[in-house]
Amino acid sequence: MSEKYCVIGNPIAHSRSPEIHTRFAAQTGQDISYERCLAPVDGFAETIQRLVAEGYKGANVTVPFKLQAAQLATVLSDRARAAGAVNTLRFADGQIFGDNTDGPGLVADIVKNAGVSLQDKRVLILGAGGAARGALLPILRERPHCIVIANRTRATADSLAQQFGQHAERADQVRATGFEDIAGPFDVIINATSASLAAELPPVPASAFSKDTLALDMMYADKPTVFMEFASKHGATTRDGLGMLVEQAAEAFALWRGVRPETGELLKAMRSQS
Ligand code: NDP
Numbered sequence: 001m002s003e004k005y006c007v008i009g010n011p012i013a014h015s016r017s018p019e020i021h022t023r024f025a026a027q028t029g030q031d032i033s034y035e036r037c038l039a040p041v042d043g044f045a046e047t048i049q050r051l052v053a054e055g056y057k058g059a060n061v062t063v064p065f066k067l068q069a070a071q072l073a074t075v076l077s078d079r080a081r082a083a084g085a086v087n088t089l090r091f092a093d094g095q096i097f098g099d100n101t102d103g104p105g106l107v108a109d110i111v112k113n114a115g116v117s118l119q120d121k122r123v124l125i126l127g128a129g130g131a132a133r134g135a136l137l138p139i140l141r142e143r144p145h146c147i148v149i150a151n152r153t154r155a156t157a158d159s160l161a162q163q164f165g166q167h168a169e170r171a172d173q174v175r176a177t178g179f180e181d182i183a184g185p186f187d188v189i190i191n192a193t194s195a196s197l198a199a200e201l202p203p204v205p206a207s208a209f210s211k212d213t214l215a216l217d218m219m220y221a222d223k224p225t226v227f228m229e230f231a232s233k234h235g236a237t238t239r240d241g242l243g244m245l246v247e248q249a250a251e252a253f254a255l256w257r258g259v260r261p262e263t264g265e266l267l268k269a270m271r272s273q274s
Helices: 019-029 044-053 067-071 078-083 103-112 130-140 154-165 228-232 244-258 266-271
Strands: 003-009 032-038 057-060 090-091 095-098 122-126 146-150 174-177 188-191 212-218 235-237
Touching: 003 019, 003 044, 019 032, 019 244, 019 266, 044 067, 044 090, 057 244, 067 078, 067 095, 078 095, 078 103, 078 130, 090 244, 103 130, 103 212, 103 244, 122 130, 130 146, 130 154, 146 154, 154 174, 212 228, 228 235, 244 266
Parallel strands: 003 032, 003 057, 122 146, 122 188, 146 174, 188 212, 212 235
Antiparallel strands: 057 090, 090 095
């Protein structure tokens, strides 16, 4: 019998996860169903209880429930614990396992799909919210020269730099800065702010970019974001968050089913649709 999975969020109608996981299942010959699940804003825990009772095997978690999912999980992966956020749940043996595949998905997209190694690179992360937190440990594991975190609220960037500095190889490998003090250029710049959702540009200076910069916006849309346009105008190669979305889904699928789907063809097909 087909095993049940879903993606939980509020809102959820826009989610492309059912399309992605259905394609993965067909490709790998796995017998699963995958649907959207709208949870009430104040009813996440009850929704999870219901899914477990109904025999679901796992779920992806999206806005605004990633922090609650980390609290609800009975077992956390190292990367989910470091991020303080969970985007993938697996229900097995009476436990709720929580993982965070957003950061690994981002790294897979940069390294595998864009063909850009992060080793010894200067990486700038704009933003210090959940998505930035999830990205830091997986990026650090690629052994970059440095990671500089810039955030509108400076104190949040300082606290992330302090926390993730504990996982660094060198004292100054992870550091925080204000937007006004960004000193570039950087090899890789990741926009992990939610500014693009409001069609706004985070106040990153043009000097952060060069013709050798890869500028990635975690947001995906059917046209380039304001950040991508700005980066491109200043010589950078740009990328949106669709590859990250597909790669984080592949990581989640591998966790649930023990087989990692191939992502290249799906990503190409999704890009040609949008
Ligand atoms: P959060 O709400 O947790 O964090 C938002 C961050 O953006 C904060 O650092 C905030 O700064 C900053 N910010 C918001 N508006 C502005 C602005 N106008 N100028 C500068 N900084 C701003 O969001 P998430 O971390 O969950 O998500 C961030 C982005 O990543 C979203 O666009 C989301 O869609 C995308 N994402 C994409 C994924 C994918 O698979 N492609 C997966 C996960 C996220 P402050 O602290 O000062 O408020």
